Amino acid sequence: MLPKFFNTLTRTKEEFKPLEDNHVRMYTCGPTVYDFAHIGNFRTFLFEDLLRRYLKFKGYKVTQVMNLTDIDDKTIKSAMAKKIPLGEFTAFYKRAFFEDIDKLGIERAEYYPEATAHIPEMVAMIKQLHEKAYAYVIDGNYYYSIAKFPEYGKLAHLDIAGLKAGVRIAADEYEKESVSDFALWKAWDENDGDIYWETEIGKGRPGWHIECSAMSMKYLGETFDIHTGGVDNMFPHHENEIAQSEGANGKKFVNFWLHSEHLLVDGIKMSKRYNNYYTLRDILDKGYAAVAVRYILMATNYRQQLNFTFDGLVSARNGLERYNDFYANLKDYSGGQTSGEGKSIIERMLKGFEDALDDDLNISPALGEVFDFIRDINRLKAEGLLSREERDSALNAMERVDSVLGFLIKKKAEIDADIENLIKERTEAKKRRDFAAADGIRRKLLDMGIILEDTASGTKWKRKL
RNA sequence: GGCGGCUUAGCCAAGCGGUAAGGCGGAGGUCUGCAAAACCUCUAUCUCCGGUUCGAUUCCGGAAGCCGCCUCCA
Structure with a gap:
């Protein structure tokens, strides 16, 4: 039977069929590597892992791309605050990210393209958008003119014309033709320090959205099957990706958009302010097993x-x-x-x-x-x-x-010699019917995180989860 | 102001027209030196008020409460 997925584009469950028989191509929005990922991020990554593993279970070949955003306002700001090169700064958090997903049993995607390694691809797409008049330039900044893309808003189902101008329209955006236009390329300014690229379209750095359009096209083609991310990326990020990709290629970008809902903590949005902000590391430090985190984050529909x-x-x-x-x-x-x-x-x-x-x-x-x-x-x-x-x-x-x-704990717990000996001692004590001593050993092992079970075929042990 | 979602047992969570899956916790029992594991039994009329229907947790209308999005937060 064909699986059905809720497609954000149509807001209905649709039967899923990949473009190419038996081969699913999917793009999953990845982390911005400026800090340790938090459990909300991992909820989304685990949803994507479930999707990936299930498609494979169904017999599909899966080609998954997950981008690593290693150049944006936050990475630049944090690297400069620490006075270390951007690449060095982001390398640390990339490593941390892979350590975390390994602990959670998240299968590796086929590709993890980094934004900084794809500047030429982005520049090419921006040039193309400029030539096709989807983009305009002001002071070296390239902006996407959403007025040129009539379908803008089709994913988020937002009527852009009717959007209330909010306080979040920052003062530095006055120069754009329309407040809803977004940056494709940001010209260098002194705040960027030595972080810039000299390119055909000038000295500067890419806007946030363009990396996903450029990299998905490179690894998955102009049109592909599934694009996923958290609901908060639906607008503006994914809406902008559609505008960029469909503007540049003149083809449908993605067939299925799947968005995972937010994780709340203690009933409210996770934030440092409410002191309910957790990274995976925070939780493991409290003594919980990563697989338990996997379970709780996966066991509710995405x-x-x-x-x-x-x-x-x-x-x-x-x-x-x-x-x-x-x-x-x-x-x-x-x-x-x-x-x-x-x-x-x-x-x-x-x-x-x-x-x-x-x-x-x-x-x-x-x-x-x-x-x-x-x-x-x-x-x-x-x-x-x-x-x-x-x-x-x-x-x-x-x-x-x-x-x-992915809930089975595969790693065969290696038998510790001390544990072995204690179990033997306890078995001896039991034979002597010295239950006080036997129970003492059992309690001691429990303190070490070892649970004993006496069965017909002898004493078994396992590690506490 | 606009848009979307949610409200099911102590907690989590399916179901979405025919009289409530599952998990955790709890109670009792079997087994055990005691435990553990395991098994058995028990543990809800579905936020409220109207309506449609032979019949509603499920559809429609209304109310209350909660959460999220509305330009760079998964």
């Missing part, structure tokens, strides 16, 4: 505002524990009789999972199916009515589902 709380994070961690325990315990199960139910339980789950995600990545019912399956298989296991073959196909099903969810 088009719904998600309220992040630490209570929610604890709840996510506990649910994940069950998910992971199920898999680990099933692996150790050696098989029994069969009631014949196994097959249908597994098939029902896989179908339900796929049907749910086909419906605009509706992950809640998809997870519901998985947890139903976990309970049903555990029941059969508890009754001794799950055969070895059924166990194997249940494990396969779990792995298949997890190729999309």
Whole structure:
């Protein structure tokens, strides 16, 4: 079955078909590397990871591009404040970004183009827009004239003419023909210090929006399948990208626009002012596992505002524990009789999972199916009515589902010699029926983050999530 | 001022015309030296008021509350 996605362009769920059979090309707006990314950013990146993994699950080949914005007002300002070269400054946060997405189990995209490495492509597009009269120049600054693009506003569904002129129209923008025009190229001024490029269109630096138009075209072509980002990028960023790309190429830019809703923290928008601003690092420092962050940020449909709380994070961690325990315990199960139910339980789950995600990545019912399956298989296991073959196909099903969810903790915890010895000591103590000593060791291990489980086949251990 | 979204059990969250998935938490039980894990049982008339309908959480109208966007914030 074809998946359906909610397309911001039409505000309806549409059946998704890539331009090229079996190959999906998507552009996902990436980070501005001027600081550590916060959990709101990661919500969007995780939504994109879910989309990517699901498309692969469905059998598509995926070519994903995620840009790294390493030149803009914020990066320049911060680098200059620190008195270090821009490249050095952004390199630090690029590295941090990749460390973070690795921790969250976000699959790598095929391309991570950097804005600063694509100045010629941007210049070429600006020249083209200028030649086609979509752009005009004032004092070396190139602006896009939205008056020349009648469809402007079609994505955000905004009537630009009716926009109320707000206080945010900054004083330095008086020179533009229209307040809604945006910069394609910013001529150098002293605030930029030594950050500039000498190009055919002058000395300066690109505006923010042009990088996405130029780089998506380079890696994905003039028209491609999916473009995603946070809702806040819908306007003006994505609207401007459409104006630039469609103006320059005269072709439809993107077929499907998918936007993820905002993350709130404690019911309000995250901001440093409210002291509810968290990076991934902040949360890991508090002792939570990255995979729990992955779970909580992914487990709510991407088009719904998600309220992040630490209570929610604890709840996510506990649910994940069950998910992971199920898999680990099933692996150790050696098989029994069969009631014949196994097959249908597994098939029902896989179908339900796929049907749910086909419906605009509706992950809640998809997870519901998985947890139903976990309970049903555990029941059969508890009754001794799950055969070895059924166990194997249940494990396969779990792995298949997890190729999309990424909730299984794959890294085999290496056995620490000290832990081993303590477990042995405890087993000895238990044999002597010295339960006080045995429980003492168990408590000690718990303090080290190791949970013990006595099973029929001996004592098992796992790391606390 | 314009535009959009949301309101379902203690918390999170599906469903969107036929009488409420799932997760977490909680209560009781089985198992266990005790735990843990696991299983079983229990834990909601869906913000309010009207209307349409044989029937509404689901459609329509209204009210209240909350959140977001409206030029560089995912």
